[in-house]
Amino acid sequence: MTPGRFRLLATSGGARRATLELAHGSVETPAFMPVGTSATVKALTPRDLRETGTQIVLSNTYHLWLRPGRETLLAAGGLHRFMAWDRPILTDSGGFQIFSLESRRTLDDDGVTFRSHLDGSLHRFTPENVLGFQEALGVDIAMVLDECIKLPATPAAVGDSVRRTTVWARRAAQTWRRGPTALFAIVQGGLDEGARARSAAELVALDTTGYAIGGLSVGETRAEMAHVARFTAAQLPPDKPRYLMGVGTVRDLIAGIDCGIDMFDCVYPTRSGRHGRALTRSGELNLYNAGFTRDFGPLDPTCSCEVCATYSRAYLAHLFRAQELLGMRLLSYHNVCVLEALMRDARAAIDADAWAAFRAANDAGT
Amino acid sequence: MTPGRFRLLATSGGARRATLELAHGSVETPAFMPVGTSATVKALTPRDLRETGTQIVLSNTYHLWLRPGRETLLAAGGLHRFMAWDRPILTDSGGFQIFSLESRRTLDDDGVTFRSHLDGSLHRFTPENVLGFQEALGVDIAMVLDECIKLPATPAAVGDSVRRTTVWARRAAQTWRRGPTALFAIVQGGLDEGARARSAAELVALDTTGYAIGGLSVGETRAEMAHVARFTAAQLPPDKPRYLMGVGTVRDLIAGIDCGIDMFDCVYPTRSGRHGRALTRSGELNLYNAGFTRDFGPLDPTCSCEVCATYSRAYLAHLFRAQELLGMRLLSYHNVCVLEALMRDARAAIDADAWAAFRAANDAGT
Numbered sequence: 183m184t185p186g187r188f189r190l191l192a193t194s195g196g197a198r199r200a201t202l203e204l205a206h207g208s209v210e211t212p213a214f215m216p217v218g219t220s221a222t223v224k225a226l227t228p229r230d231l232r233e234t235g236t237q238i239v240l241s242n243t244y245h246l247w248l249r250p251g252r253e254t255l256l257a258a259g260g261l262h263r264f265m266a267w268d269r270p271i272l273t274d275s276g277g278f279q280i281f282s283l284e285s286r287r288t289l290d291d292d293g294v295t296f297r298s299h300l301d302g303s304l305h306r307f308t309p310e311n312v313l314g315f316q317e318a319l320g321v322d323i324a325m326v327l328d329e330c331i332k333l334p335a336t337p338a339a340v341g342d343s344v345r346r347t348t349v350w351a352r353r354a355a356q357t358w359r360r361g362p363t364a365l366f367a368i369v370q371g372g373l374d375e376g377a378r379a380r381s382a383a384e385l386v387a388l389d390t391t392g393y394a395i396g397g398l399s400v401g402e403t404r405a406e407m408a409h410v411a412r413f414t415a416a417q418l419p420p421d422k423p424r425y426l427m428g429v430g431t432v433r434d435l436i437a438g439i440d441c442g443i444d445m446f447d448c449v450y451p452t453r454s455g456r457h458g459r460a461l462t463r464s465g466e467l468n469l470y471n472a473g474f475t476r477d478f479g480p481l482d483p484t485c486s487c488e489v490c491a492t493y494s495r496a497y498l499a500h501l502f503r504a505q506e507l508l509g510m511r512l513l514s515y516h517n518v519c520v521l522e523a524l525m526r527d528a529r530a531a532i533d534a535d536a537w538a539a540f541r542a543a544n545d546a547g548t
Numbered sequence: 549m550t551p552g553r554f555r556l557l558a559t560s561g562g563a564r565r566a567t568l569e570l571a572h573g574s575v576e577t578p579a580f581m582p583v584g585t586s587a588t589v590k591a592l593t594p595r596d597l598r599e600t601g602t603q604i605v606l607s608n609t610y611h612l613w614l615r616p617g618r619e620t621l622l623a624a625g626g627l628h629r630f631m632a633w634d635r636p637i638l639t640d641s642g643g644f645q646i647f648s649l650e651s652r653r654t655l656d657d658d659g660v661t662f663r664s665h666l667d668g669s670l671h672r673f674t675p676e677n678v679l680g681f682q683e684a685l686g687v688d689i690a691m692v693l694d695e696c697i698k699l700p701a702t703p704a705a706v707g708d709s710v711r712r713t714t715v716w717a718r719r720a721a722q723t724w725r726r727g728p729t730a731l732f733a734i735v736q737g738g739l740d741e742g743a744r745a746r747s748a749a750e751l752v753a754l755d756t757t758g759y760a761i762g763g764l765s766v767g768e769t770r771a772e773m774a775h776v777a778r779f780t781a782a783q784l785p786p787d788k789p790r791y792l793m794g795v796g797t798v799r800d801l802i803a804g805i806d807c808g809i810d811m812f813d814c815v816y817p818t819r820s821g822r823h824g825r826a827l828t829r830s831g832e833l834n835l836y837n838a839g840f841t842r843d844f845g846p847l848d849p850t851c852s853c854e855v856c857a858t859y860s861r862a863y864l865a866h867l868f869r870a871q872e873l874l875g876m877r878l879l880s881y882h883n884v885c886v887l888e889a890l891m892r893d894a895r896a897a898i899d900a901d902a903w904a905a906f907r908a909a910n911d912a913g914t
Contacts, residue, residue, distance in 0.1 A: 222867060222872050222874045225873040225874055226874070227858075228858075249869065249870055253842075254841060254842055254862060254866070257844065258844055264863055266859055266863070478623065492594075492632045494624065496624060496630070497632070504588075506588050507591040507822075508591055511593075512593075
């Protein structure tokens with residue numbers, strides 16, 4: 183196992199099939215990463231996640247830094263031991279969270295100073311200390327600190343964000359230990375092709391393990407996202423993994439794979455699950471709909487997960503109406519299963535050079 | 549399997565060891581029943597419950613009647629199928645809940661009319677329709693509708709409650725189908741020995757499957773509860789199961805078994821678990837205590853459950869501080885495991901005629 187080694191196994195249309203070797207195991211791509219912001223994928227255990235077919239989870243530097251904090255995580259022996267998950271972990275850098283804080287942060291070229299949303303305490307992130315934190319936690323993939331801007335943005339704001347993201351990525355790459363923790367840089371540039379191309383070129387020169395496409399899934403249209411993702415993916419080296427951040431839904435995952443993206447993350451399956459919305463490949467079901475209260479069929483007849491094998495729609499609808507915790511748990515589990523099964527089937531379709539048919543069969547989903 | 553057949557296997561001191569045959573399987577007693585008020589033991593799946601060693605769960609007529617309601621439960625094929633639990637279920641009659649409603653109910657000798665706490669709709673319970681509901685649901689043990697009074701109570705109120713409870717139990721016994729659903733009557737009488745003896749004698753004459761001791765664990769002292777439980781248990785036939793309602797804690801379970809009680813239920817393990825309190829045989833741990841944030845030992849070193857084998861106190865403390873659902877789930881699971889293991893060990897101690905030593909070793913718990 184060589185951490186960061188990426189082996190391209192097959193392509194079919196625009197879709198890629200590969201294996202990414204990481205410190206805690208290999209990830210077969212295309213891969214979807216459930217989000218475990220605070221060292222837990224909400225309501226699910228590591229055993230649940232293994233059952234869903236999850237290969238790698240995402241956690242978040244900003245949240246972990248504030249709580250439980252570096253000292254606790256180091257004393258625990260790292261993030262894997264702390265959360266009892268022995269497969270790969272990617273940690274986002276916290277850039278997205280910090281730039282969402284707006285009035286609570288001050289940006290300079292060296293880094294960013296911010297106040298905790300929990301207790302107002304003052305903290306400072308630099309490209310170096312954010313990477314150092316992730317390496318100390320022993321995660322499989324660290325993300326560089328980036329400047330993520332809101333859309334729409336002025337050309338000047340886009341230009342500033344690209345410039346600062348490159349400078350920070352360069353500093354991160356210089357401090358990177360090139361040990362068990364792989365490093366991904368994050369391409370910014372809003373919806374502007376020139377800015378995206380410049381950002382990609384500058385980051386590719388740094389020779390990090392892989393590249394993420396950031397600053398999307400932040401309010402632009404689906405067509406805009408697909409266009410920018412496809413354009414940006416084409417700027418990235420074919421022999422390195424590509425990660426589209428914050429995606430997504432069944433449709434967006436299919437569109438992303440079609441652009442040659444290898445990795446995805448999103449809170450969507452677990453957040454939807456906590457709000458009574460069940461994912462299927464052909465659309466979302468809202469369990470609060472009156473029609474489900476006497477529907478004794480399985481949640482999703484096409485799904486082979488334990489929830490669909492065990493409970494009826496009527497029972498799940500009852501749990502949500504009664505505000506029972508079990509409903510949130512079961513629907514989160516099912517929703518992650520749906521996306522993991524989608525990725526498994528997508529991988530098989532690419533292996534069989536049948537991507538176009540698979541895409542056509544699945545792009546009507548949520 | 550003869551539903552309701554009770555075989556006394558051993559005694560040791562005041563403690564009894566028996567097997568109670570029910571429609572969905574045998575229950576080894578002494579037994580603790582986790583509470584699944586609304587057709588779910590909060591945050592736990594049937595699979596979890598089997599792992600904890602749970603043999604039988606309690607659900608609640610009042611809550612099920614209001615939501616999801618009779619029609620849905622019948623259409624589902626009964627309560628077992630609805631909640632996907634294939635082991636025995638006991639349903640409380642709803643008497644306790646209705647008498648807690650106070651201003652929302654009107655009592656007459658024939659039954660009780662009440663308004664739903666959910667939507668204000670008007671409902672009526674009689675001894676007959678409450679039992680009919682439970683039988684239609686296909687539960688293993690139905691409880692008679694009783695009048696449960698608050699303590700302290702006047703002698704007149706205690707007398708009224710005993711009288712009405714007997715009349716209602718007699719009507720229930722007359723309508724009881726004596727099929728797969730066993731029937732337990734509920735001894736009332738507050739803290740008064742005469743009233744308890746009268747209630748027990750009147751109910752024993754009805755020859756129901758078993759007898760519950762109701763109206764305790766409602767605010768009296770621990771000594772009062774133990775005294776009344778012991779006195780009342782002695783009024784009940786030795787060849788039928790005895791159930792002490794609403795108990796409990798490690799200490800109260802030990803005290804109850806010592807009185808010759810066979811069955812118990814309580815929300816305590818799951819409610820405590822949702823509030824960050826972990827049960828152990830030697831006391832409760834509050835996971836919000838600062839001392840746990842860097843404690844990487846197991847939650848309860850004497851416990852062999854999956855939570856104790858997998859996670860540290862520090863991680864569980866983090867989950868509660870971060871208000872993560874997983875914390876409530878994991879602690880509920882552990883707490884039920886602790887009580888189920890306690891009962892397993894108690895049964896083994898009685899089998900070995902070593903009850904006194906077991907009681908002495910465990911009566912310091914929560």
